Amino acid sequence: DGGITQSPKYLFRKEGQNVTLSCEQNLNHDAMYWYRQDPGQGLRLIYYSQIVNDFQKGDIAEGYSVSREKKESFPLTVTSAQKNPTAFYLCASRPGQQETQYFGPGTRLLVL
Amino acid sequence: AQSVTQPDIHITVSEGASLELRCNYSYGATPYLFWYVQSPGQGLQLLLKYFSGDTLVQGIKGFEAEFKRSQSSFNLRKPSVHWSDAAEYFCAVGALPPGTYKYIFGTGTRLKVLA
Numbered sequence: 001d002g003g004i005t006q007s008p009k010y011l012f013r014k015e016g017q018n019v020t021l022s023c024e025q026n027l028n029h030d031a032m033y034w035y036r037q038d039p040g041q042g043l044r045l046i047y048y049s050q051i052v053n054d055f056q057k058g059d060i061a062e063g064y065s066v067s068r069e070k071k072e073s074f075p076l077t078v079t080s081a082q083k084n085p086t087a088f089y090l091c092a093s094r095p096g097q098q099e100t101q102y103f104g105p106g107t108r109l110l111v112l
Numbered sequence: 113a114q115s116v117t118q119p120d121i122h123i124t125v126s127e128g129a130s131l132e133l134r135c136n137y138s139y140g141a142t143p144y145l146f147w148y149v150q151s152p153g154q155g156l157q158l159l160l161k162y163f164s165g166d167t168l169v170q171g172i173k174g175f176e177a178e179f180k181r182s183q184s185s186f187n188l189r190k191p192s193v194h195w196s197d198a199a200e201y202f203c204a205v206g207a208l209p210p211g212t213y214k215y216i217f218g219t220g221t222r223l224k225v226l227a
Contacts, residue, residue: 004155031213040121042202042217043156050213058214090155094213099144099163099206101215103155 003027004104006091011109013078013085021076021107023091030096032074036060037088037106046089049074078109086111114139116205118218125193126226133188133221135203144206145186146215147177151199159201162186173197198225 004025013019023032031050035043045058049068063082068074074093078085088108092101115138125131137143144163148156160171167179177188186203203218 006155040219042219043215044217045214048214088153092156099213100146100158100161101206101213102158103148105155106153108153 004091004093004102006089006104006107008107009105011107012112013109014112016080018077018079019085019109021078021089021091021109023074023076023104024072025093025104026072027093027095027102028071029093029102030071031094032068033092033094033101034058034064034066034074034076035090035092037090043090046076085109114143114205114216116203116216116218118201118203118221120221121219122222122224124224124226127195128192131188131190131193131197131223133201133203133223135186135188135218137184137186137203137205139184139205142181145177145179146204146206147171147175147186147188148202148204149173149199150202150220156202159188193223193225195225195227198223 007022033048034046037043044060046064047066049055065077090106091104094101117136146161147159150156159175160169162169162179170176175190200220200222202220204215206215
């Protein structure tokens, strides 16, 4: 069953802690994206990757880091430098040479 | 600068009534246009998309949208709303800049359906 999975569904972060959100896809899509969603602000792009071992900053990359070592995986680390990390995080993927992005179910990050 | 505007933050309709959600964009060329739907706590599901050709596009769940170049609009419509359509709807513009396949999203319209 092909799709995009994100784990965990809920994640709690303590002050000063780094946390990593997982995004995996078995659709053989080339590109992957991370978005942050806050109420009333729509989705904002954090990072994106069009091929393995390459990624670019989006509009709000400060305080976040990513890696793309495998085509199927694009983990997002929320570092302690991100002072307001509470949000809903969405991962998406896109087939090569196509415009349409497909989204995972999301991870909600909460700060303790 | 490119932008997407969804003027209505909240819309309430009665079940069985028609629905139109507005989306306006600012972009120098004809963009790729999308409508997504999000149920609470869930990811986004693609409803429909417009790339070129016929300006009236059909999507899933009985939704359609019309691209109007002169008005820079891509409004979403449904002739008869069902209670299960209650959700948040996002309009997005793609291919900005060309080759990056990045989207710009509107801020969303939350739909409430009255029984």
